[in-house]
Amino acid sequence: MAENKGVMVCGEIIEGKLSSITTELLGGGRGLADALGEELSLVLMGSGVGHLASEAIAFGADKVFVVDDPLLKDYQTDSYVAVMEKVVKQVSPNILLLGQTAMGRDLAPRLAFRLDTAVSMDCVELSIDPESKLMLQTRPVYGGNARAIYACEETRPQMATVRSKAMDPLERDDSRKGEVVSIESGLDPSLIRTKVVEKVKEEVAGIKLEDAEVVVTGGRGMGSAEAFQELEALAKVLGAAVGATRPPCDNGWVPSSLQVGLTGKIVGPTLYIAVAVSGSSQHMAGCSGSKNIIAINKDAEANIFKEARFGVVGDYKKVLPAFTAKVKELLGG
Amino acid sequence: MPNMIVCVKQIADPEAPAGSFRVDEAARKVIPASGVSQVVSPFDEQAVEAALRIKDAQGGKITVLSLGKDFVMDVIRKPMAMGADELILLQDPAFEGADSRSIAYALAMAIKKIGEYDLIFCGRQAADWDAGQVGSGIAEFLGIPSVTVAKKVELVDGNVRVERVVTDGYEVIEVSPPLLITVSNELGEPRYPKLKGIMAAARKEVPTWTAEDIGAEPSKLGAAGARIKLLKLFIPVREAKCEIIEGENPEEAAANLALKLREVKLI
């Protein structure tokens, strides 16, 4: 165990670029590495991804391990677990961070079990205990009703997946220096038992929910798919993305890709307008990072008013059209 | 016809009002709130539903496995009432103080004891600790492939076709069994048990297996097998300072809200 050193980030590449979670992990990982006086590294897996190494260094990595193999083009559990197992055994990091994403959720537990260590999923805070030098892993539990702090005392690496937007990326600095090391994947294609036969995109047009500065979200109280068109109208005036709680997705009023929350998207806009949303802990898990939450709800006791900065108690059917009209007027539309 | 196993967990209703939620910080435990009912963790019900849909189409047998304590029999029998064939409970003080790893190990040992399986289903995460690790862990202990966060599972010519939810849509994945699948809410509503099913389920014998029954090594179970330590459990403080915007009527309140947002330069 004594020989395990360094903080390693497992990178994710989306459409040929480092994903935002990767730069966030590099930012957070940098802090941990500095607190320990250890190195920060990034693992880049994929096909034709080597050119991203310099960007990773600019965002804080001291070292980038590139594993380039056509077999790694798509994320698949078997191939990625095998490659990460190889890299971790070769490099022996003290800490390994992944994103709480479709990939990280799948990869991290299986990798942790294979390495005979443990992972804390969906962490929102990581720090180094000044005395024990252990990584303290804070994660919401019970849908966000409570928080738990964990440590992995005996086994290495100490692993965590991190919720998106929980950490800040560093300012990009292209003058930073770092080392690029390439590692053979050593993949045996026969070990990959799954086959991705199709990828279906269900993205809605317009601004991406996760990146939007303004989000207008509807809840179960909207009552129908048609009612969401009223939200669209407000969103259009504000240049906002439309989100939803889980029930509108489950009911088929909106595509499930609009779901915000613990098991949906994590948003962090400046302005989050929640209409007919009760404010369950599982929903708030996806939007509590918003800088200003505005609630419109007919129930004055709804939990959302405990999280909001401004609110109107009333029936959205009356409030929303008048609100949209006034906003439009104020914005000179 | 496929042999299917579904792992389910009994938990306190995760949608109970947040205000009823309490923890004992010193003991690092959640205090069971009075009046909050026990339920089958929602994603686990969807896992049962996924297995039932395969049974509807192809036939097969569904065995439900649940590790826990203080079982409420009417609750934990629900998957059988929905149409699963058997229920086996895993209960032993040796399972306590576990982390995801030692739970996955115990479940994997029980599955080995069951012996025959083509498909194993779990919920994507239990709605109490929200870790989402046990499914992958079982697959790793059994050395079988896993596909997580599924919204549709079909058996086509002996192959399994899974639609796995990803950020911007879904992927269609093909695998041959045996395989472990974790199921998400996008699968759709689980069916309601029918009266006939409830009555049939109530009559079935439910065996309870202990650590010894499943041949588990004590050093890998419960607290002894855990790799992670809970240092602290607390309820985060929320700053409640919502300013309610008033008006003579809802329309005026709405307009005042817009003016307020303008005033603080949010629009």
Ligand SMILES: Cc1cc2nc3c(=O)[nH]c(=O)nc-3n(C[C@H](O)[C@H](O)[C@H](O)COP(=O)(O)OP(=O)(O)OC[C@H]3O[C@@H](n4cnc5c(N)ncnc54)[C@H](O)[C@@H]3O)c2cc1C
């Ligand atoms: C493990 C787990 C994970 C989950 N993950 C998520 C997740 O990722 N995202 C998510 O959103 N949920 C998630 N949920 C579900 C969550 O617990 C809640 O059920 C859900 O968020 C409730 O959505 P809601 O607020 O729209 O509906 P409700 O709680 O039913 O609230 C509807 C609100 O609308 C108000 N209302 C009704 N009519 C009107 C009207 N005419 N005008 C004004 N107000 C009105 C009501 O007063 C009420 O407050 C999860 C649950 C579990 C157990």
